[in-house]
Amino acid sequence: MTERRDGxxxxxxxxxxxxxxxxxxxxxxxxxxIVEGLGPLEPPGPAPEPPTAGRPDLAPYFxxxxxxxxxxxxxxxxxxxxxxxPDPPALATGRPAMVLxxxxxxxxPAALLLSALFWPGIPGIVITVFIAAFVAGAVGLFLxxxxxxxxxxxxxxxxxxx
Numbered sequence: 429m430t431e432r433r434d435g436x437x438x439x440x441x442x443x444x445x446x447x448x449x450x451x452x453x454x455x456x457x458x459x460x461x462i463v464e465g466l467g468p469l470e471p472p473g474p475a476p477e478p479p480t481a482g483r484p485d486l487a488p489y490f491x492x493x494x495x496x497x498x499x500x501x502x503x504x505x506x507x508x509x510x511x512x513x514p515d516p517p518a519l520a521t522g523r524p525a526m527v528l529x530x531x532x533x534x535x536x537p538a539a540l541l542l543s544a545l546f547w548p549g550i551p552g553i554v555i556t557v558f559i560a561a562f563v564a565g566a567v568g569l570f571l572x573x574x575x576x577x578x579x580x581x582x583x584x585x586x587x588x589x590x
Contacts (some may be wrong), residue, residue, distance in 0.1 A: 526572055532565025 539558045543550045 525568060529565045529568030529572065532561040533569060534565070536560075536562030536565060 536558045539561075540555065543554065543558070
């Protein structure tokens with residue numbers, strides 16, 4: 429590849445392939461060539477007739493409208509059972525150690541972020557407390573993981589329980 433006098437690199441001579449340097453007549457000639465290559469834009473042959481005009485044996489199927497359609501379906505609103513859904517459990521019924529661990533794990537970094545934004549002269553002991561809350565929450569959640577499974581045998585379980 430050689431460098432041209434204008435500082436650009438390329439294989440084409442100046443002006444070729446660039447639409448800005450072609451005159452409008454050349455562009456119009458190329459466009460006309462493209463349009464002629466498309467062929468006729470009308471569909472071949474006469475326009476299709478309705479199905480009943482070409483096939484009189486199909487006329488009864490298209491002349492009548494059905495008595496009902498898919499949008500005529502209605503759902504019965506009658507209650508057929510005595511099912512009453514159970515009340516959902518209260519949100520605060522978790523184990524206290526688990527709740528404190530989650531609060532420490534989420535609240536520690538959140539408190540650090542908020543204090544960095546709104547309390548620029550925060551004492552070091554407060555930062556230490558927030559970091560300790562995060563670490564204690566992570567350790568508490570880690571220790572609450574189940575430990576009584578036999579890790580060597582993956583099929584050692586009681587099966588699905590309802």
